[in-house]
Each structure stands twice: as structure tokens, then as C-alpha cells.
Amino acid sequence: MSVVGIDLGFLNCYVAVARSGGIETIANEYSDRCTPACISLGSKTRAIGNAAKSQIVTNVKNTLHGFKKMHGRAFDDPYIQGERVRLPFELQKMSNGSVGLKVRYLDEERPFAIEQVTGMLLAKLKETSESALKKPVADCVISVPSFFTDAERRSVIAAAQVAGLNCLRLMNETTAVALAYGIYKQDLPALEEKPRNIVFVDMGHSAYQVSVCAFNKGKLKILATAFDPFLGGRNFDEALVEYFCGEFRTKYKLNVKENARALLRLYQESEKLKKLMSANSSDLPLNIECFMDDLDVSSKMNRAQFEQLCAPLLAKVELPLRTVMDQAKLQREDISSIEIVGGATRIPAVKEQISRFFCKDISTTLNADEAVARGCALQCAILSPAFKVREFSITDVVPYSITLRWKSSYEEGTGECEVFSKNHAAPFSKVITFHKKEPFDLEAYYTHPNEIPYPEPRIGLFAIQNVGPQYDGDNSKVKVKVRVNVHGIFSVANASVIEKQNVEGDHSDVPMDTESSCKNQGKDDELDKMQVDQEEGNHKSQAEQPSQADEESEQHGGTETKTASGDKSDHLAQPVKAKAKIKSIELPIQASLYKQLGQDLINSYIENEGKMMMQDKLEKERNDAKNAVEEYVYDFRDKLCGIFEKFVTEEESSKLTLMLEDTENWLYEDGEDQPKQVYMDKLQELRKFGQPIQERFVEHEERPKALNDLGKKVQLLMKAVEAFKNKDEKYDHLDPAEMEKVEKYISEAMNWLNTKMNAQNKLSLTQDPVVKVAEILAKSKELDSFCNPVIYKPKPRMEPPSEAQTKANGEHNGPVNGQSGAEAKPDPAKDNSQQTKPSGEMEVD
Numbered sequence: 001m002s003v004v005g006i007d008l009g010f011l012n013c014y015v016a017v018a019r020s021g022g023i024e025t026i027a028n029e030y031s032d033r034c035t036p037a038c039i040s041l042g043s044k045t046r047a048i049g050n051a052a053k054s055q056i057v058t059n060v061k062n063t064l065h066g067f068k069k070m071h072g073r074a075f076d077d078p079y080i081q082g083e084r085v086r087l088p089f090e091l092q093k094m095s096n097g098s099v100g101l102k103v104r105y106l107d108e109e110r111p112f113a114i115e116q117v118t119g120m121l122l123a124k125l126k127e128t129s130e131s132a133l134k135k136p137v138a139d140c141v142i143s144v145p146s147f148f149t150d151a152e153r154r155s156v157i158a159a160a161q162v163a164g165l166n167c168l169r170l171m172n173e174t175t176a177v178a179l180a181y182g183i184y185k186q187d188l189p190a191l192e193e194k195p196r197n198i199v200f201v202d203m204g205h206s207a208y209q210v211s212v213c214a215f216n217k218g219k220l221k222i223l224a225t226a227f228d229p230f231l232g233g234r235n236f237d238e239a240l241v242e243y244f245c246g247e248f249r250t251k252y253k254l255n256v257k258e259n260a261r262a263l264l265r266l267y268q269e270s271e272k273l274k275k276l277m278s279a280n281s282s283d284l285p286l287n288i289e290c291f292m293d294d295l296d297v298s299s300k301m302n303r304a305q306f307e308q309l310c311a312p313l314l315a316k317v318e319l320p321l322r323t324v325m326d327q328a329k330l331q332r333e334d335i336s337s338i339e340i341v342g343g344a345t346r347i348p349a350v351k352e353q354i355s356r357f358f359c360k361d362i363s364t365t366l367n368a369d370e371a372v373a374r375g376c377a378l379q380c381a382i383l384s385p386a387f388k389v390r391e392f393s394i395t396d397v398v399p400y401s402i403t404l405r406w407k408s409s410y411e412e413g414t415g416e417c418e419v420f421s422k423n424h425a426a427p428f429s430k431v432i433t434f435h436k437k438e439p440f441d442l443e444a445y446y447t448h449p450n451e452i453p454y455p456e457p458r459i460g461l462f463a464i465q466n467v468g469p470q471y472d473g474d475n476s477k478v479k480v481k482v483r484v485n486v487h488g489i490f491s492v493a494n495a496s497v498i499e500k501q502n503v504e505g506d507h508s509d510v511p512m513d514t515e516s517s518c519k520n521q522g523k524d525d526e527l528d529k530m531q532v533d534q535e536e537g538n539h540k541s542q543a544e545q546p547s548q549a550d551e552e553s554e555q556h557g558g559t560e561t562k563t564a565s566g567d568k569s570d571h572l573a574q575p576v577k578a579k580a581k582i583k584s585i586e587l588p589i590q591a592s593l594y595k596q597l598g599q600d601l602i603n604s605y606i607e608n609e610g611k612m613m614m615q616d617k618l619e620k621e622r623n624d625a626k627n628a629v630e631e632y633v634y635d636f637r638d639k640l641c642g643i644f645e646k647f648v649t650e651e652e653s654s655k656l657t658l659m660l661e662d663t664e665n666w667l668y669e670d671g672e673d674q675p676k677q678v679y680m681d682k683l684q685e686l687r688k689f690g691q692p693i694q695e696r697f698v699e700h701e702e703r704p705k706a707l708n709d710l711g712k713k714v715q716l717l718m719k720a721v722e723a724f725k726n727k728d729e730k731y732d733h734l735d736p737a738e739m740e741k742v743e744k745y746i747s748e749a750m751n752w753l754n755t756k757m758n759a760q761n762k763l764s765l766t767q768d769p770v771v772k773v774a775e776i777l778a779k780s781k782e783l784d785s786f787c788n789p790v791i792y793k794p795k796p797r798m799e800p801p802s803e804a805q806t807k808a809n810g811e812h813n814g815p816v817n818g819q820s821g822a823e824a825k826p827d828p829a830k831d832n833s834q835q836t837k838p839s840g841e842m843e844v845d
Contacts, residue, residue, distance in 0.1 A: 001386035005376025011205035016377035072151030119162025146172040151595035174211035176375030203344040224327035233344035240270035435475035460593035625679035
């Protein structure tokens with residue numbers, strides 16, 4: 001079973017796998033552990049990763065990059081509209097209102113949904129991990145930013161399905177980093193001791209995330225998270241690009257923003273310059289040849305200028321740090337260390353801001369680029385039954401508070417309740433009890449829309465069906481289980497109605513429970529009571545991963561099978577009557593989730609991905625066939641003037657040279673784009689003329705050794721025959737008739753060898769050989785199989801005398817020199833029995 005962790009980054013992706021007792025970040029076919037999040041589509045095939053990155057400038061409009069934050073968003077989303085101006089490729093509104101990326105593929109304009117594009121990238125990462133592990137990959141853990149909403153998370157899971165991956169868990173990036181940090185620590189405080197608090201700061205290419213984590217031995221608990229989804233390395237790149245665009249406008253009269261290709265080149269050079277400035281404080285040059293209108297441009301910058309230019313961005317670094325400390329209710333002195341990861345944290349000014357806020361030095365224990373992927377691989381190993389990992393429980397948090405709203409039957413009002421507060425432990429389940437006579441809807445939404453970096457606060461609508469009054473006309477008691485699962489996605493997991501029963505003694509019935517009341521913000525009406533139970537961590541739905549069983553909560557409340565005395569907040573719990581019986585009936589739930597893709601649509605995406613993969617495979621085979629022809633032409637031409645020169649006549653040589661030249665010209669003209677079979681036929685045609693020459697060379701090289709081996713073999717056999725004739729005792733057991741046959745066979749083999757050698761010696765090197773190496777080897781094998789069994793036949797073994805004969809010999813001969821017969825011939829089998837004889841018997845020395 002494979003264990004894979006994927007860091008799905010905005011700019012680059014990393015894949016880590018568990019093998020050989022550890023976690024390893026694997027390299028792709030370019031021996032690079034970093035795979036660019038880049039996809040280039042062409043008229044015949046797709047390029048993904050490193051191959052696509054090299055086409056960003058040459059295939060501008062059809063190379064997709066920077067698409068990670070488009071997940072789960074509508075085309076009309078303000079963020080998408082803002083990005084649209086920056087991107088060199090086109091965006092298009094899809095039929096369901098989501099964003100599509102429009103490119104030209106297979107010579108036609110096609111929009112691809114974001115799930116398809118990310119699916120292509122994940123399929124490439126899957127292929128990379130399969131080639132490294134040498135086995136199929138299905139299960140994985142994928143990282144997402146901690147600020148992703150439900151719609152964005154569901155979109156990433158759909159993309160994983162398109163790639164043929166089973167995502168065991170969507171893991172928040174900072175949580176993955178915390179796991180990669182904590183699981184190897186041997187000096188963590190014990191469970192009963194005060195936890196060690198660590199701050200993790202992750203500033204990547206396009207987002208900035210901070211989390212505070214409390215560590216105990218075998219336990220990790222996220223206390224709070226904060227983020228700025230619109231601050232990252234690319235903002236610093238943009239500041240440089242803006243500066244140089246202004247300078248080039250003044251200095252060279254160039255409007256860089258009008259030329260997409262030039263702008264992309266400037267972005268690439270600015271990014272390189274930014275990285276250089278992190279290591280050098282002196283003036284650094286920026287030179288781009290043939291930048292625009294055949295003009296070379298140049299400029300320079302130093303770190304001090306850069307920091308001054310980026311002052312507004314650096315000022316944003318402190319706010320998430322302050323926010324996370326306030327939410328965790330911690331002081332600076334409570335923090336043991338500050339760990340930084342992410343590419344943009346390498347900027348000295350960013351490090352300085354973080355260090356200044358906490359008034360202590362920052363740590364770089366973790367690999368800034370690979371920590372997220374390693375954490376995901378560790379989580380996958382924990383979830384996998386095939387790996388034994390140290391016990392380590394992980395408690396994450398809900399990033400945004402979630403509220404449920406429903407229609408109240410009293411005066412057509414509405415009731416609502418916040419079911420999960422911000423930074424509430426996750427994964428987590430709660431049971432809510434409603435008193436209803438008819439089906440009802442629950443609407444889930446984010447409580448504070450201004451806190452989420454997403455324009456739509458709705459999560460989804462959940463219709464609880466088949467609810468009716470009790471047999472006596474009373475309200476039915478409906479228990480609804482709401483859950484934030486391992487992916488960080490909210491759902492109404494199940495609903496059941498509690499039906500009163502008159503019949504006693506039914507073993508399937510359970511005693512009715514009482515729950516603690518939650519304040520109803522609607523009308524306080526008996527018909528519409530709502531009560532909340534926090535479900536215990538170990539009471540889980542079977543659909544959840546078993547390894548998460550102890551991670552749901554540290555707070556214990558009443559559950560569906562517990563009385564309210566287990567709930568600390570219920571001081572007035574009433575004793576339950578022993579005779580009261582209830583029956584729980586599952587209710588169907590119809591969920592209508594915001595931006596949820598239908599399974600039919602996902603299936604069509606999976607089918608399309610399969611077709612594209614097949615197209616890529618066919619195109620690769622076609623290119624391989626074409627390359628094989630080209631390789632044969634160059635290789636054979638070199639050998640024709642080299643090692644094959646002695647084995648070909650002048651006439652053949654000129655004819656072949658002309659044929660190779662014609663083939664080369666054809667490859668770059670009419671043969672540039674031909675089906676695979678045409679190239680295979682062309683190669684076959686060339687080989688028909690080239691093969692005989694190659695065979696002459698190979699035969700000439702290998703023939704002497706084969707003849708020499710056969711000659712030696714014949715000589716050895718002849719020596720054995722001579723020794724037999726001279727009555728050598730080594731061969732005196734052999735049958736004379738068989739040896740006569742062997743002698744005759746050897747004589748025939750010698751004649752055959754001499755005849756063939758004489759005939760071969762009369763031929764020139766340009767002629768096909770009379771005898772081939774394969775024939776000589778076959779003759780040698782025949783000689784072995786016929787002669788060896790006769791000549792090397794082992795001598796018959798002399799049988800030892802039987803026991804009866806031995807006894808008879810002993811009786812005739814009697815004891816020697818006065819010794820007894822038993823001592824003259826000791827029997828080892830009787831040694832042990834002799835040692836155990838009673839001491840009264842006589843012993844002989």
C-alpha cells in the first residue's frame with residue numbers, strides 16, 4: 001500500500017512518500033524535487049510540470065499557471081475578475097457559473113473547469129510518485145491553505161477524484177508543518193504537563209498563514225490560526241515589476257504591460273533578482289536581452305531600495321501575528337519558538353518583522369519548501385493500516401464560525417444557533433434536537449461574512465425529510481448530527497426521529513435522554529425547541545477514519561445513547577422513567593451544497609482526463625517512433641564512415657549514404673508530422689539495407705572467440721579419448737562401444753570446423769559469412785550434450801559390506817591381541833548406551 005503526501009502549491013508542488021522507515025521527498029523525471037504548478041496545452045499533446053514551465057513564454061495563451069485560488073469560485077467573483085487582468089490566458093464563464101480556463105487544445109478552443117486543470121496536475125504528481133515507488137498510488141493526503149472555505153475544499157477533493165486519487169484527508173498547510181515538526185521531537189512535555197507552544201509562520205508565493213500549536217508527548221493541538229490570503233512572495237515580485245515597468249517606460253519608451261510575453265519575462269527576472277537580494281545587500285544588475293522591439297534592457301537594485309519599495313507589504317506582516325496571539329490568549333513569553341517555512345520567509349525584511357514582533361530569534365529547523373509535503377505524508381502513514389507510526393493525535397481548528405438557521409413555525413419567524421465557533425476543535429460532531437411536526441430545512445452559513453476571503457457566506461441547505469407528528473399528535477423529537485469532518489468540511493451527517501413506543505420489552509429500544517438546552521435566538525416556543533449535545537470524541541460515524549477516533553474532542557457531553565447526567569452543563573437533569581421506551585428511525589437528508597459539483601459532471605471530467613492521457617500516450621509513442629528513425633539515420637551514418645567501413649562495398653556505401661540523406665530531409669519536410677506506423681515502416685526499410693552490414697561486423701567481431709572455444713573443447717575431448725585408449729584408470733569404467741561413438745562424433749565436428757574455417761577464410765569482409773556465430777555455438781552445445789554424459793560419467797560406487805558379513809568376519813577372526821571383538825570395531829551407535837551402563841559392570845582401559 002502506497003503512502004503519499006502532496007503539497008499542492010500556488011507556484012510549485014512537492015510529493016513526499018513513506019518508505020524505508022522514513023519520509024522522503026521524491027524527484028520527478030527531471031531529477032527535480034519541485035514540480036511547477038504549470039500546464040501547457042498544444043495541438044497534439046499536453047506538457048505538465050517542468051516541461052510546461054519552459055513554454056510559459058513561448059506558448060503564452062495556452063500555458064496555465066497560478067490557478068490554485070480559483071477553486072470553488074464563481075466567474076463573477078471579485079477575486080477572479082481581479083486575477084483575470086493579470087493572467088495571460090483567457091477565463092470563461094462555465095454553464096454552472098464557475099470559472100473556466102480557455103485554451104486551444106487539439107486545434108480547437110476549449111474551456112477547462114478548474115477541477116480538470118488541477119486534476120491534470122495531480123495526475124502528473126501521481127505518475128511521479130508511482131515511478132518512484134514502483135507500484136500503483138491511490139491513497140494520499142493533500143494540503144490546502146487553512147483559510148479555504150467548504151466550497152474550495154470540496155473542489156480540491158473533486159480534482160483529486162479526476163486524477164484517480166482517493167484523498168484520505170485535506171490537511172491545512174500549517175497543521176502539516178506542525179506534524180512534520182512535532183512527530184520527531186523526543187523532548188516534548190508529558191500529557192499532564194504544561195504544553196509547549198510553538199508558532200508556525202508560512203509565507204508562500206501567494207498567501208501568508210500563521211498558527212499557534214500546543215505540543216505534548218504524542219499530541220498536537222492547534223490553538224488558533226490567522227492568515228492574510230492576499231500577501232505572499234508574488235506581491236513582492238509585483239512591486240519589482242511595477243518599478244521596472246515605470247523605469248523602462250522612461251528610459252527606453254517601452255510599454256511593457258502591452259506585451260504579455262515581455263511581461264512574463266520581466267516577472268521571471270524580477271523573481272530571480274528578489275532571491276539574489278535575499279543573499280546579497282550590494283547593487284545587483286537586471287539584464288534582459290531582446291526584451292521588446294529587439295531592444296536589450298538593463299537596470300539595477302539593492303536590498304535597501306527593495307525594502308523601501310515593499311514597505312507597505314512588510315507593514316502587513318504583523319497583523320496576523322497579533323491576531324493569532326490574541327485568539328490563542330497567549331503572551332509572547334508563552335511561546336517556546338517560532339518556526340518559519342515557505343519561500344517568501346527567506347526575505348530578510350520579513351524575517352526581521354517576525355523576529356521583532358516576538359522579541360526573539362526565529363528558527364529554521366524545517367525545510368522551508370518541503371515541510372508541508374512531509375507532514376502530509378506522515379498524516380497519510382498514520383491513516384494507512386500498512387504503516388506503523390508512533391501514536392500522535394492531531395486536533396485542528398474550524399477557521400470560521402458556522403451558524404445554522406431554520407424556519408420557526410411560530411409566527412413564521414426564524415431560529416438560529418452558532419454550532420461551531422471560530423477556532424473550535426476539528427474534526428468534531430454535535431447532535432442537535434428539534435421538536436417538529438413536519439419536514440424542515442436547515443441552512444448553514446458562515447456567521448461573519450466579513451471575516452472570510454470569499455464573497456459567499458452560504459455553505460448549503462439541508463432538507464430533513466419524512467418528519468411527521470407523533471401518534472398522539474405531539475411534536476416529533478428529531479435528532480440532527482452536524483459535523484466538521486477530517487477535510488474541514490461541514491455537513492449534516494445524519495438525522496433521526498425519536499418515536500414513542502407503547503410496547504415494552506423491545507430490545508432495540510433505548511431509554512430516552514435529556515439534553516442541555518441551547519439558547520434559541522428565534523421565538524421561545526414549545527413547538528420549536530432546539531437542543532445541542534456535544535458528541536463525545538469516541539462516538540463516531542463509521543464513515544470516518546478510525547485513526548481519528550480519539551481526536552474529535554476533549555470536551556465530553558451527552559450523546560445519543562447517554563443520559564444528560566453526563567453533560568456538565570445540565571444541572572437540572574430529570575431522572576428517566578424506566579418504562580419509557582423510544583425507537584430511533586433514520587431520516588433521509590437532501591443536501592444542496594453551494595458550488596457542489598454533481599457526480600455526473602465529475603464522471604465526465606474523469607472520462608475526459610482518461611481520453612487526454614490516452615492522447616498523450618499515443619503522441620509519445622508517435623514521437624518515439626519518429627525519434628527512432630532520426631536516431632538510426634545519425635547513428636548508422638557515423639558507423640558507415642567508422643566501424644562498418646571495412647564491411648561495405650563502395651557501391652553499397654554510396655547507395656546507403658544517399659538513402660540516409662533522403663530520409664533525413666523527409667523527416668524535416670513531409671515526414672515532420674506522420675502517423676506512428678509510417679515511421680515504423682520507414683525504420684524497417686532502412687534496417688533491411690543496414691542489417692546485413694551490421695551483422696557482418698558483429699559476426700567478424702565475435703567469430704574468433706566462438707571458433708576458439710569450440711577448438712579448445714574438441715582438443716579436451718580428444719585428450720580424454722586418447723587417455724581411454726591408453727587404459728587410464730580414470731576412464732576404465734567407460735563403455736568402449738560408447739567411446740567409439742564419441743570419437744566418431746568428435747572427428748565429424750573437427751571436419752565440420754575445418755571445412756567452415758577454410759571457406760570463411762576465402763571470403764572478403766564485405767561478403768556475408770559462410771558460418772555464423774550462432775551455428776558455431778549450436779555445434780559446441782551439441783558436442784557437450786552428446787560427449788559429456790559419456791566421458792564424464794562417474795565411476796560406480798563400492799558398496800560397504802553388509803552387517804551380516806561384518807559379524808561373520810568377526811566370528812572367524814576372533815579377538816585380536818587379547819581385545820574383545822566389540823573394542824576392535826567400536827560402534828558409534830552404541831556409545832551413548834555404554835555411557836549410561838550401571839557402574840557395577842566391568843570397564844576395560
